[in-house]
Amino acid sequence: MIQKLQRRFALSRQGAVDLIKGCLACVLQDLSFMLPVGLLYQFVLDTMNGGVWGSRIAFYTAGCVFCLALIFWVTWFQYNATYLATYVESGVRRISLAEKLRKIPLSFFGKKDLADLTNSIMGDCATLETTFSHYVPALIGSLISTTLISVCLFFYDWRMALSAVWVLPIAFAITLLSSRIQEYFNSKSVKANVALEEGVQECIESLQDLKANNAEQDYLQGLDKKIDYAEKRHIVTELGTALFVVSSTLILKFGIATVALTGSVLLINGEIDIPLFFLFLLVASRLYSPLEGALQNLAAVISSKTNINRMNEILDHPIQKGGHSITCQGYDIVFDHVGFAYNSGETILKDVSFTAKQGEVTALVGPSGGGKTTVSRLAARFWDADRGKITVGGMDITSVEPETLLSLYSIVFQDVTLFNNTIMENIRIGRKDATDEEVIAAARLANCEEFAQKLPHGYHSMIGENGCELSGGERQRISIARAFLKDAPIVLLDEATASLDVENETLIQTALSRLIKDKTVLVIAHRMRTVSGADKVVVLSEGTVAEQGTPAGLMETGRIYPHMVKLQEISLSWGIQ
Numbered sequence: 001m002i003q004k005l006q007r008r009f010a011l012s013r014q015g016a017v018d019l020i021k022g023c024l025a026c027v028l029q030d031l032s033f034m035l036p037v038g039l040l041y042q043f044v045l046d047t048m049n050g051g052v053w054g055s056r057i058a059f060y061t062a063g064c065v066f067c068l069a070l071i072f073w074v075t076w077f078q079y080n081a082t083y084l085a086t087y088v089e090s091g092v093r094r095i096s097l098a099e100k101l102r103k104i105p106l107s108f109f110g111k112k113d114l115a116d117l118t119n120s121i122m123g124d125c126a127t128l129e130t131t132f133s134h135y136v137p138a139l140i141g142s143l144i145s146t147t148l149i150s151v152c153l154f155f156y157d158w159r160m161a162l163s164a165v166w167v168l169p170i171a172f173a174i175t176l177l178s179s180r181i182q183e184y185f186n187s188k189s190v191k192a193n194v195a196l197e198e199g200v201q202e203c204i205e206s207l208q209d210l211k212a213n214n215a216e217q218d219y220l221q222g223l224d225k226k227i228d229y230a231e232k233r234h235i236v237t238e239l240g241t242a243l244f245v246v247s248s249t250l251i252l253k254f255g256i257a258t259v260a261l262t263g264s265v266l267l268i269n270g271e272i273d274i275p276l277f278f279l280f281l282l283v284a285s286r287l288y289s290p291l292e293g294a295l296q297n298l299a300a301v302i303s304s305k306t307n308i309n310r311m312n313e314i315l316d317h318p319i320q321k322g323g324h325s326i327t328c329q330g331y332d333i334v335f336d337h338v339g340f341a342y343n344s345g346e347t348i349l350k351d352v353s354f355t356a357k358q359g360e361v362t363a364l365v366g367p368s369g370g371g372k373t374t375v376s377r378l379a380a381r382f383w384d385a386d387r388g389k390i391t392v393g394g395m396d397i398t399s400v401e402p403e404t405l406l407s408l409y410s411i412v413f414q415d416v417t418l419f420n421n422t423i424m425e426n427i428r429i430g431r432k433d434a435t436d437e438e439v440i441a442a443a444r445l446a447n448c449e450e451f452a453q454k455l456p457h458g459y460h461s462m463i464g465e466n467g468c469e470l471s472g473g474e475r476q477r478i479s480i481a482r483a484f485l486k487d488a489p490i491v492l493l494d495e496a497t498a499s500l501d502v503e504n505e506t507l508i509q510t511a512l513s514r515l516i517k518d519k520t521v522l523v524i525a526h527r528m529r530t531v532s533g534a535d536k537v538v539v540l541s542e543g544t545v546a547e548q549g550t551p552a553g554l555m556e557t558g559r560i561y562p563h564m565v566k567l568q569e570i571s572l573s574w575g576i577q
Contacts, residue, residue, distance in 0.1 A: 009136070010128065010311040012092050018085035019132060025078035026141020027148075030290055032067075032074045034149060037286055039063045041279045048275065078137075086133035090125055097121050097311065103319040103402075106382040116194050120314060123193065124307040135300045142294035149287060153280070157272060160280045163262035164287065167255040171248040175295050178244040179302045185237040186303040190310070192230040199226045241303065248295045252288045259284040320384060322401040328393025331358045331408065331489045331520045333379055339387035340374060348374045350543035352388070358489075360535035361521040365564060370540040372524045373414075376492050379522060380409050392490070410483035414495040414524075416475045418467035423452055423478065424459040426467070430482035439485060445515070446481035448474070483515070490520045528568045537561060 005016035039060065046056055098121065109117075146168065153161035203210070203223055210216045263277040333356040340349040349371045356362035356379075364372040378385055381397050390397050397405055410430070418426050427439050427448070434442075440459060443449060451474045455461035467475040483491060525531050531551060538548045539560050547558045554561040 007312075008308070009132070010093065010308045010315060012089065012096065015085075015089035015092065015132075018081065018089060019136065022078070022082040022085060022132075022137035023140040023144070025074070025081040026137045027144045029071075029074045029078045030141055030145035031148070032071045033290075034145075034283070034286060035067045035070065037279075037282045039067060040282060041275065044278055045275050082137045083133045086129055089132065090129040093128070093311075094121055094125050097125070097314055100314055100317070100319070104314070104317050105320050105384060106377070108317055113198060116198075117314075119190075119194050119197055120310050124311050127304060127307045128311075131300060131304045135304075138290075139294050139298055139301060142290040146287060146291060146294075149283065153283065156276060156279070157266075159266065160259065160263060160272065160276070163258040164255055164280060164284050166258065167251050167288075168291070171251045171291070171295060172298070174248045174251065175244055175298045175302075178240075182237075182241055182244070182302045183305055185233075185240045186306045189230075189233045189237045190306050192226075192233040196226045196230045199223045237303075245296050249292050252291060252295075255288055256281075256284050320381065320398075320402050322399050322404070324401055324404050326395065326400060326404065326408065328391075328395035328408075330393040332356065332391075332393060333362075333490070333520055333522065334391045335375070335379075335388070336390070337388040338375075338378065338385045338390060340371075340378060340383065340385050348543055349378075349385075352540070352543070352545055354538045354545055354548055356520055356522050356536070358393075358520045359516075359518050361516060361523055361533065362536045362538060363523045363525055363531040363534035364538050364540060365525065365531055365561065366540035366546070367560075371543050372540055373494060375540065376494055376522055376524055379490075380411060380492060381405050408488055409490045409492055410486045410488040411492045412476075412479050412483050412494065416467070416479040418463060418470075418475055418478060420462065420465045422457075422460045422462055423448065423455075426463065426478050427481045427485055430485035431487075434485055439481075442485035443478075443481045445484045446477045448477050448481050451477075487515075488519075491516060491522070493521070493523045493525075495524055495526065528565050 002013060002016045002020075005011060005019055006013060009016075009019070011019065043060060101117065150161065150165045150168070153164060200223070203219060206219075207216075210219050259280050263272065263280055266272045267274065267277050335352050335354050338349055338352045339347070341347040352371070352375065354362075364375055366372055374383075377383055378390060379397075381390075381400075381402050384398060392405075392408065419429075423443070424436065424439055427443055428434055430442070431438075436459075440449075443452065443459065451470070452459050452461070461469075463469045463478075467478065470478075523530065523534060531537055534551060536548065537551050537554055539546045539554070539558065541560055546560050547554060549557070551561075555565065
């Protein structure tokens with residue numbers, strides 16, 4: 001049962017246990033609210049028999065105190081078992097989603113965007129937090145307590161009981177039969193929300209370009225349409241839900257009428273007495289109250305299925321597995337007939353075979369879209385190859401857990417990611433236990449000292465969100481400093497010097513020559529100046545290795561590489577006429 005709840009509601013094991021406790025607490029709370037009804041019924045009987053003001057007054061006083069105390073305790077228990085437990089589970093759910101995203105192959109993110117994932121972690125979790133604190137326990141609690149009370153009513157008089165409960169299955173049937181329609185409406189609302197969040201995020205991120213091209217007005221008009229559409233979808237969803245919930249609630253109201261009508265007929269015919277008639281009127285008035293809320297809860301639970309499915313898509317996604325021990329002998333990277341295609345089905349690599357040897361610089365060059373970046377990502381197991389085999393020092397990288405494997409790699413991406421922290425802490429990401437002296441030494445090797453000393457607090461200066469206080473070249477140098485600090489045996493450089501001027505590029509290349517001693521270096525570059533110092537060049541074109549060899553050798557025997565060198569020489573000679 002616990003496993004079914006985990007799957008149905010995207011819960012942890014403790015969350016499923018807490019959900020059961022919350023439902024039981026709601027059952028106790030609903031039943032406790034019926035105790036005053038029983039006490040009032042007994043009071044009416046005693047009043048009709050003229051025995052209230054004798055010794056029974058102490059009984060009713062104690063009964064009232066007991067009912068109040070019990071209701072207070074049960075409500076306190078219900079609050080802790082539903083609300084507090086749900087808030088804890090909400091935190092666990094967000095952490096579990098983040099942990100799962102950390103282990104999912106990057107290929108998963110090819111079909112997801114940031115706004116969608118953010119909506120799952122924040123929006124969907126918030127929806128489920130409300131669902132499990134306000135709706136599910138109350139719904140199940142009211143169903144169980146109503147069933148128990150209905151069964152008890154049949155022991156008093158089956159005709160009166162039937163007149164009270166006949167509306168229940170009809171009301172719930174209306175709501176349940178509308179489940180697919182409500183799921184459809186909610187799915188549309190969620191998609192509209194995601195589209196709106198994407199638009200807002202894109203507007204903020206591209207505001208500079210929009211201003212530069214006088215395109216703000218046109219873009220905002222499109223954003224207004226997304227806002228209007230999201231509003232429309234929410235209104236339609238609420239109206240669709242309300243249509244069925246109001247209809248079900250209206251059916252419940254007939255229950256009181258049929259109890260009164262049936263009771264009146266039976267009372268006139270002398271088949272029941274006044275106290276019993278009074279009892280059923282009291283119970284009916286109390287019986288339908290939690291059910292009205294339960295029907296709304298049922299509609300909310302049905303609507304939450306869309307959010308749960310989105311979260312389960314993440315939680316059910318297979319992860320990259322492997323051992324935690326590294327068994328490589330050396331650090332040669334070997335691609336053996338590797339093929340790879342993205343989720344879209346577009347084949348990027350068809351049959352790639354080459355060796356990047358330890359102690360050498362292997363440069364990956366070729367036309368855009370040839371698969372250079374994909375090769376570097378496959379080497380670090382950001383994705384797993386569809387065909388062929390990739391080894392490091394003879395060790396199949398698919399046999400090693402990705403995070404363990406990445407301990408062998410220092411990576412400098414073309415697009416640098418920095419955090420709203422100090423220069424010191426941004427570099428320390430390369431090795432969290434590094435001392436300040438080690439961080440500064442790595443920063444100097446990456447030529448960070450020049451700009452760090454100009455800032456008010458030096459290396460302890462805050463650099464803003466994603467390093468917005470720094471230039472592109474300065475941000476790139478911090479990324480390179482991380483690689484120096486990590487000092488891993490394999491170095492992947494994806495256009496590492498793309499944002500540097502000629503002077504800094506020369507300094508970085510000098511520093512890199514010290515860093516790469518006895519290491520395996522894989523460089524992606526478009527500048528032939530960078531490639532010229534490589535030990536080996538691998539030319540990728542249309543998903544295959546078109547040619548490979550030393551730069552000098554390829555200039556004599558190659559076809560694509562000499563053509564690229566010639567084109568770049570022409571571009572360097574270009575000037576504004």
